[in-house]
Amino acid sequence: KSQLPLPPGPRAIPILGNLVWLRQSTSNIHSIVRDLHKRYGPIVTLRFGSRLSIYISDRHLAHSALITHGAAFASRPKQTTIHEIINVNYHTISTATYGSLWRILRRNLAGEFLQPSRVKLLSSARKWTADLLKEELSKSGNSNDKPFIETFHLAMFSLLVYMCFGKRLDKGHVNAIKSTQLDAMLYFARKLGIFAFMPMLTKYLCQNRWNKALSLCNMQKELYKPLIESRRVLKTKRGEDEKKTNADKFLKYCYVDTLLDIRLPDEGGRLLSDDELVALCGEFFTAGTDTTSTALQWIMAELVKNQEVQSKLWHEIQLVLANSNSEEINEEMLEKMPYLKAVVMEALRRHPPAHFLLDHAVTHECTLGGYTIPQHAWVKFSAADIGMNEEIWKNPTEFKPERFLEGGEGEGVDITGTKEIKMMPFGAGRRICPGLGIALLHLEYIVANMVKEFEWRGIEGQEVDLAEKLEFTVVMKKPLRAQLIPRK
Numbered sequence: 001k002s003q004l005p006l007p008p009g010p011r012a013i014p015i016l017g018n019l020v021w022l023r024q025s026t027s028n029i030h031s032i033v034r035d036l037h038k039r040y041g042p043i044v045t046l047r048f049g050s051r052l053s054i055y056i057s058d059r060h061l062a063h064s065a066l067i068t069h070g071a072a073f074a075s076r077p078k079q080t081t082i083h084e085i086i087n088v089n090y091h092t093i094s095t096a097t098y099g100s101l102w103r104i105l106r107r108n109l110a111g112e113f114l115q116p117s118r119v120k121l122l123s124s125a126r127k128w129t130a131d132l133l134k135e136e137l138s139k140s141g142n143s144n145d146k147p148f149i150e151t152f153h154l155a156m157f158s159l160l161v162y163m164c165f166g167k168r169l170d171k172g173h174v175n176a177i178k179s180t181q182l183d184a185m186l187y188f189a190r191k192l193g194i195f196a197f198m199p200m201l202t203k204y205l206c207q208n209r210w211n212k213a214l215s216l217c218n219m220q221k222e223l224y225k226p227l228i229e230s231r232r233v234l235k236t237k238r239g240e241d242e243k244k245t246n247a248d249k250f251l252k253y254c255y256v257d258t259l260l261d262i263r264l265p266d267e268g269g270r271l272l273s274d275d276e277l278v279a280l281c282g283e284f285f286t287a288g289t290d291t292t293s294t295a296l297q298w299i300m301a302e303l304v305k306n307q308e309v310q311s312k313l314w315h316e317i318q319l320v321l322a323n324s325n326s327e328e329i330n331e332e333m334l335e336k337m338p339y340l341k342a343v344v345m346e347a348l349r350r351h352p353p354a355h356f357l358l359d360h361a362v363t364h365e366c367t368l369g370g371y372t373i374p375q376h377a378w379v380k381f382s383a384a385d386i387g388m389n390e391e392i393w394k395n396p397t398e399f400k401p402e403r404f405l406e407g408g409e410g411e412g413v414d415i416t417g418t419k420e421i422k423m424m425p426f427g428a429g430r431r432i433c434p435g436l437g438i439a440l441l442h443l444e445y446i447v448a449n450m451v452k453e454f455e456w457r458g459i460e461g462q463e464v465d466l467a468e469k470l471e472f473t474v475v476m477k478k479p480l481r482a483q484l485i486p487r488k
């Protein structure tokens with residue numbers, strides 16, 4: 001056992017932990033932790049009941065933990081019994097502890113489903129989504145009664161549902177999946193933390209919460225199981241005819257196809273159960289839709305606020321179109337658009353959708369920055385603070401895509417943080433987001449097409465307000481509204 005102390009932090013009361021939790025709402029967590037970092041330094045300990053949370057805001061400490069000692073910091077904490085039920089005994093990528101199950105599930109998503117040659121096969125799904133988004137925006141562009149985030153959510157759900165089940169669903173069906181999934185995500189994120197505190201007592205006292213969580217899970221099962229089953233049929237000879245006759249409705253290959261092939265060697269080589277398949281599909285939507293829609297909203301908000309940035313981007317779009325025979329922005333063209341890439345990177349630095357990475361846990365007690373990190377501690381890394389570090393980023397609150405171009409402080413930045421961490425909107429190390437590549441592709445493709453189609457202008461008397469609010473991700477407190485003028 002290490003003789004080193006725990007990282008510093010405010011005094012805690014036995015059993016209860018730090019009273020800060022009782023006085024403040026968890027949506028305030030970021031400002032609470034920022035204040036504590038000012039007092040105690042870049043590594044701080046807080047207690048909630050018997051749970052020990054260690055917050056890290058420094059990029060060197062983050063690099064040391066996630067890269068240098070990557071294996072030691074690569075696990076996830078066991079949460080509460082209700083989380084265990086929802087995640088079917090932690091059989092999802094994001095909740096599995098560091099080990100062979102996690103490796104199999106993660107390799108399936110990152111190395112199999114999202115490998116670059118396979119991603120190309122999904123380009124028809126992306127084109128369909130961009131067309132759907134244009135159509136929805138044309139309808140609602142100037143009516144100003146529906147915030148854009150709703151349209152972005154619908155587009156991202158349509159795309160990920162198509163990628164997941166391999167079937168193009170109608171708007172009503174996608175909307176049902178979207179609202180069930182968003183309700184579940186918000187509820188699980190906000191209301192279940194209480195069960196970490198005296199579990200036997202809180203389960204009894206908060207029975208309504210417990211039951212609501214289970215009923216949200218059941219709603220997901222009702223929606224996803226028939227879609228999984230129909231893909232199971234399509235994979236067999238029985239489904240071949242339907243696939244051929246409706247070729248434009250079905251993708252040749254989807255996430256569920258890959259999940260249906262997985263076998264778990266540590267569990268007698270069995271296939272995944274239907275409940276596990278539902279949990280993994282739910283995770284796919286949780287991880288990939290809200291994060292991307294939130295990023296999209298921040299990008300478009302900054303483009304409305306900074307008209308000169310939008311003009312430069314529009315200029316780049318016109319240039320690539322002029323040098324091609326196409327009237328559309330296609331995926332190959334994105335490679336010739338450095339300014340577009342800089343806009344997306346700058347938005348991810350300035351407004352990372354997840355201010356903190358998912359909770360990490362250490363596989364055994366270790367030391368970091370001269371302190372002990374006990375085995376059962378929850379380790380929380382702040383992506384938001386690192387992206388705003390003044391030692392790296394000049395005037396970090398300013399939106400300046402130019403910093404990612406030649407001569408800028410972000411030129412050639414490695415977003416995976418392997419050599420050095422300057423920003424980490426997707427995390428770093430072994431648990432880095434496996435959707436990083438596809439998320440960047442979705443953002444670049446959709447932003448380019450939306451700016452190509454419309455000029456995004458502010459509405460008189462309604463300044464774009466960059467205030468933040470923690471929901472599942474960190475969103476705009478006042479959702480973006482703008483005037484869309486179709487380009488000639």
Ligand code: HEM
Nearest residue numbers: 093094287288291292354357358425426427431433435439
């Ligand atoms: C702009 C979009 C996205 C952002 C900002 C984002 C960000 C993140 C972050 C910060 C983490 C936690 C990393 C850690 O704990 O160290 C994460 C994990 C994860 N992300 Fe993403 N993500 C995005 C899109 C996606 C997409 C599109 C998918 C799937 C197609 C995805 C799948 C996952 C999964 C499965 C994990 C858990 C990884 C693990 O525990 O090994 N994400 N993401």
